Amino acid sequence: MPSFTSLAIPALYQSSRILAPRSMAALRHAQFSAKAAQKPEIVTYEEIDSLVHGKDHEKVVLIDVREAGEVAKGVIPTSHHVPLGSIQEALALPDKDFEERFGFKKFGKDDEVIFYCRSGKRSGMAFDLAKQLGYKGVRNYSGSWLDYEAKTGNTSK
Template identity: 40%
Template sequence: MLGRCLYRQMFASYKLITLTANHNILSYSYKASVIRVNGSLNKLDLCLHRSYSEKSKIEDVTVDFEHVKKATSNDNVYIIDVREPDEVKEYGSIPNSVNIPLGSVTPALSTMSDDEFAKVFKRQKPSENTEIIFYCMIGKRSGMAQQNAINLGYKNVKNYLGSWTDWAHKTQ
């Protein structure tokens, strides 16, 4: 084996959404690379390379109470509650929503088969173009779930910024 080297380069892609002070949203896509030689880590390229950037409107990635209220009667829109089951039990949930805790969002939307998704969540697995609205208690965890879904290739994901707190206040 002297003089021979097994070489493999792996890439990881990341998409980052940033909300600026003037409510513009900047979307960046990055690619990082890791090189393995003979199965061991040889070089880690820590420099992230931006491959594109575009401006989006906040309305494109967030929704308000009225939008969510209409979505509750539309079976083509997925409303996903990323709170833990105990929180859902204690506080309640938005009608027609599916509870997928934050830690389970990525596996459910990526590696879970269509049949398994349907069996567990009683709905078809969403396609990459399906409108998905994430919510939690105040909008922070749902923003993380939204970012995870974007990284998985879902194109029409939204965050309900007011989340359960806003919903409960406006439906009393």
């Protein structure tokens, strides 16, 4: 009489061959769905326009990383100012100290945060730094102020 092992192993192998393709398809679908739920790291003007004119500005933190002199020439509505030179220190501050220094509530590591600057270079640096520090919801408006200004007709003073 054959042993249990000699009968069970071929049966398990056969069932795994039948079920595996379905399992892999389900796994691929789950991975695709998770990626689809994540927003792209680069933000478009249309998203910024929607943010400025919609109710999402309460859910999304828009941060201008330009210097004070540049900010004085114009800003994207609903944005907050944290100069690039202060970003690393700002992200390390306790919530209360951050709010006292910058005048708005500090965002969490999973909150959606969009950085912008004049042309996208400094906002990209802020984005990279935040990612390195574990902020998962950060994004970069790569067109930044120049793109926004051109598309809205706002001009610097």
